[in-house]
Amino acid sequence: MECKKVIIVEGKSDKRKVQPIIREPVDIICTNGTISLTKMDELIDELYEKDVYVLVDADDAGEKLRKQFKREMPEADHLYIDRAYREVATAPEQHLAVILAGANIDIYTEFLEKRMNL
Template sequence: MKIREIVVVEGKDDTRAVQRALDADTIETNGSAVSEETLEKIRLAHEKRGVIILTDPDFPGEKIRKTITEHVPDCKHAFIDKKAARAHNGRGIGVEHAAPEAIRIALKDAHLMVEANEENITREDLIDAGLIGGPKAAGRRERLGELLKIGYTNGKQLHKRLMMFRISSQEFAEALEHVLWEEEQ
């Protein structure tokens, strides 16, 4: 399987993992301090073929994603959840540890982030759903992010991502219902 877009990853190990999963070209950021030269490559790739950002589900990965988005808006975003990105020995988390199938699914489900114009889901909705504050909030957010394919976030980021990915109230309600149902099992 070949994809048209160029996949932006953090390093060589991530490139190898992506290429084990499918036929894709990559650009490596080589760490969270993304250089101007790398940003220029990403700009050109976006103009010519499109870009999908696939970074590790951790703080440095989110920093890279944010830096690229500030300089090259309209890139697609793919997320691998923390469980799928965990090393077998438990000593690391990243794209390089993900199974080929997890990478294929993440790239297939890539989203385009857009400026949030309308608020379908309010912060109060997130509090009422037990996604902000409370003992189960972090676990619920993690599972919700997996189901909606928007990655793991803290409470503040969750609201922003729901708006940026234009998750509808219905999509949110269905995913939340599934999360709550799983808790009861």
């Protein structure tokens, strides 16, 4: 089954942090922090007609990557972590669950329940 939703993250640690939270089939693509114009063009073709979400770190490198996606893929949805956490990989799972659920991505609700039990 082909995934209709794609989340773009910076690194493998971000992917490992986000993947267990998501219940529905979603492709998670790692840019490894940067992306060449050639790779961006390939992604644009590959992700045509898919729901694309950009979830990058709240730091200079993440913002640079986000700007590139805003310019090259203006239809993508941008998800933001709280600046206090700086990195997707270090953000609490509950925080990420709230962000993902807010973007209509089906998540395992126990991650939200953990937040309410704090």
